[in-house]
Amino acid sequence: MARGSTRPTSRDVAQAAGVSQAAVSLVLGDKWRGRVSATTAERVREAAHELGYRPNLAARNLRLGHTRTVLLVVPALTTEFFGGVYTGAARVAAQHGFGVVLYPSPEGIGPARDPFASAQAALDGVIASSMAADALTAIRGDQLPLVMLDSDPEGSLGAATVNLDITDGVRQVADHLLSLGHRSFLHLAADIASWTFDVRARELATRLSDVPGTLLRTARAPISIEDAVTAAEAALSAPGPRPTALVCDDDKLAAGAYKAARRLGLRIPDDLSVTGLDDLALAQALDPELTTVRLDAELFGERGMRALLAVLEGRTPAEGDIPVDLVVRGSTAPPGR
Amino acid sequence: MARGSTRPTSRDVAQAAGVSQAAVSLVLGDKWRGRVSATTAERVREAAHELGYRPNLAARNLRLGHTRTVLLVVPALTTEFFGGVYTGAARVAAQHGFGVVLYPSPEGIGPARDPFASAQAALDGVIASSMAADALTAIRGDQLPLVMLDSDPEGSLGAATVNLDITDGVRQVADHLLSLGHRSFLHLAADIASWTFDVRARELATRLSDVPGTLLRTARAPISIEDAVTAAEAALSAPGPRPTALVCDDDKLAAGAYKAARRLGLRIPDDLSVTGLDDLALAQALDPELTTVRLDAELFGERGMRALLAVLEGRTPAEGDIPVDLVVRGSTAPPGR
DNA sequence: AGCACCACGTGTTACGTATAACGTCCCTGG
């Protein structure tokens, strides 16, 4: 634990350069114009480089009272989606001199489901996906500035929310399938208690209920390919007329549906149209390629970070959901006859 | 930035409980046995809870001289693999009272390619994947305890290394395909300068060179499905005898190869056997399911963290590569005739 | 000459925490 030679401090640099510690702080903090001569400044920088000086972040954070670091709480990283969210958030954070620390919600990590215990960094604010539901109670307790991602605007008291326009995405899916002539639907729903999935179910139901003669059934599965296979296989081989359109809450579920269809000897899209949601790389790897709703993960992260920045500066975050687009590929077609 | 009411400090708690700040520190640090009465301790805890007190991490870190936080540097999260690595690392870290901060290497993130600028947390050590090559130069400069993942044991001076036994994985792939009767190979290689990919190429070449009459060609593509499609399509439609076996550096490349094969009208595995490496969820979503090498990402992360813990405590990390397993599925078969 | 002002720094302080060192009581045994 104790290293032989301790790290050099700004005082060490000061001594090496023959100046006071204050001067070092000025120079390295780039606040020396008009306070320190250019030659002295250069001497300080040299000494710092020579000693391999790195400022002690803990001390700086303590002194400054803030860390310019925010925490991004996301579900377990089983998909590239939240990688994109991070990328977007980190990009705009960097432009404002902020850092982003990523906290994937625990799947059996340790006893304490407390993001702040694991990401022990001192934080200025938090961006949290509502899908990381288990971590939220811990976050609520903290009075840190908070932005919620994909969360019920009504339900998240006080906290700003940034949402994808999932409602519109589901509407586009429903309209697409309806206009192809489908009337018998199966909804393969994610078995997760989260607002963003509730929205999918609700919007699909209301959209279909506008059209007389439509039928909607629902199956549930955790978001994993294997679980989706069994759930879809069971639902598709249930008694009664077979659905002609399968709307999945997620591309991964759709991938499971593909396998289930293969097992049952159903051809996609001839016997069964399938749609997903996310537009993961997976979507284009499937055969036929998956009709799905593209979510712009990076933009999502950007908007989240901008909203948090606004909260941090006392402004009110921009309103408006993030638009999403239906990408029609080969997995949807008119129902076979 | 400046909140109306500043966060309560341990001194505020002390005042509320009618004790000194030291007593608060003792109680909350669980070091009060024999120093503070149980009733007083309870009173302190109540006051702390009442005020919503959270210790200031920056101050604690400064005082303690360490943070019990380590940084995990990985490539951009385009796959679930490094999510698994994080999970494993975070689990053993939590068992030892450590936190893990995840730093996905920048893909166009900000100007500074410096993980320490982005993850501004004060750190005790670093675990870095050699695939995040662009971040490494920045890391080298720091004298933090370092563990390298999937890195050349010779090349990473001083730093401990933890590696998957990729060499053995490639050997298993080669043996599998050879025993099926294949003699004409195409290697679809990741277009990334990294030791772990060099190893794949080297081992495949030497393994095949042991068997007279084998042919090995190579195509390169960045690790993305689209790039893999074009590279594989070009290579498979090149003049000369068509390879019967396609060894991919990665499951994603294999997914691209599937699409290329479809476009060329080649059936898998009848006309072309394909293998991957990683065993992502993707592997089982493909049709036919992909024969691939399973890498245990969580174990990888665990071993990485254990090694770093060892370095931190002055012990020498355990030796030995992490075993990997070939998973034979439907994408490989004897060459058609 | 007198005065303001600038260039070039230095001394000192506070951030919030953990802990070493130091007091009081009060009880108990001899």
Add this chain to the structure above:
DNA sequence: CCAGGGACGTTATACGTAACACGTGGTGCT
């Protein structure tokens, strides 16, 4: 009746940094 020690706290200090407040000569201007 006093020494000794536990029980229960308190006081003081240091961690490394940023920044405020304060010199101290010299120089230009009137």
